[in-house]
Amino acid sequence: LAGRTPERAVEEILDVFRRVALCITDRPVLASGYRPSSASHSLSFAPRGEPVLLASDGRRRRIGLFFSHLFRLVAVGPGSADRWRVRSAGYVFDALDPDGREILTYHWHPEAAGPDYAHLHLSGRLAPLDAGQGFEPVALGEPHLPTERITFAAIVRLLITEFRIAPQRSDWAVGLDQADRAERRIWID
Amino acid sequence: MATTNAPELLTTQFATPEEGRSLFDAAARRELGMSGEEFIRRWDQGEFRDALNGPEHVKLMRLVMLMPFGRQDA
Numbered sequence: 001l002a003g004r005t006p007e008r009a010v011e012e013i014l015d016v017f018r019r020v021a022l023c024i025t026d027r028p029v030l031a032s033g034y035r036p037s038s039a040s041h042s043l044s045f046a047p048r049g050e051p052v053l054l055a056s057d058g059r060r061r062r063i064g065l066f067f068s069h070l071f072r073l074v075a076v077g078p079g080s081a082d083r084w085r086v087r088s089a090g091y092v093f094d095a096l097d098p099d100g101r102e103i104l105t106y107h108w109h110p111e112a113a114g115p116d117y118a119h120l121h122l123s124g125r126l127a128p129l130d131a132g133q134g135f136e137p138v139a140l141g142e143p144h145l146p147t148e149r150i151t152f153a154a155i156v157r158l159l160i161t162e163f164r165i166a167p168q169r170s171d172w173a174v175g176l177d178q179a180d181r182a183e184r185r186i187w188i189d
Numbered sequence: 190m191a192t193t194n195a196p197e198l199l200t201t202q203f204a205t206p207e208e209g210r211s212l213f214d215a216a217a218r219r220e221l222g223m224s225g226e227e228f229i230r231r232w233d234q235g236e237f238r239d240a241l242n243g244p245e246h247v248k249l250m251r252l253v254m255l256m257p258f259g260r261q262d263a
Contacts, residue, residue, distance in 0.1 A: 030202050032209050032257040042257040046202060048215040049255045068254035092254045105247050112253050113241040121247065
């Protein structure tokens, strides 16, 4: 995604993330800034970056969603009318129970400690699996399970289709498909 | 299923430095019970590197991702 100014480039990606969020919540998405810098900027839910609590139809299930997405602004060559692009630099997507305990956590944080590949953490509350008599049990909550890079749109689709979170828009499926494609355009390296 | 396709709230929202620091301060207090300023100071001193591989990993990563809000200059 690109723009003639840094501000416009960030507005483009903010618009995509907002459209995704609007499929499940009215909570706005906020950016930490748009000035080009060697440091990353961040997106998260306004006003305090806290998880948004979502409900299924009939409110029989509640899931908290935390997200934050890091990005940088990159100057494009002089031949382009759009001079600034947003480049993805990391993300965290957490599905939480109503008490804030992790259910699933999708991470990609190549600039922080730990693995630089995208990965999934299962809940640390899962009981270790019996791996056979005389062998150590397997703790499913500990490993970094490798994944492809995942989009915010894919996470929201997961919440709607698999966790039965009630969508706020009847055209959520089309909107999330479009947003998924737009998000992938900021995965330039 | 009660759904609508309007209205769309797509006004631009960039955090001011004050709003950014307030967001990060609230997050640091929520996750680790300390101020945002204290977290950034201790993070910059390398204090949490080992904890990134421990049980606080998920909470720490949330704060690492939100840190650009807390680092905004006035």
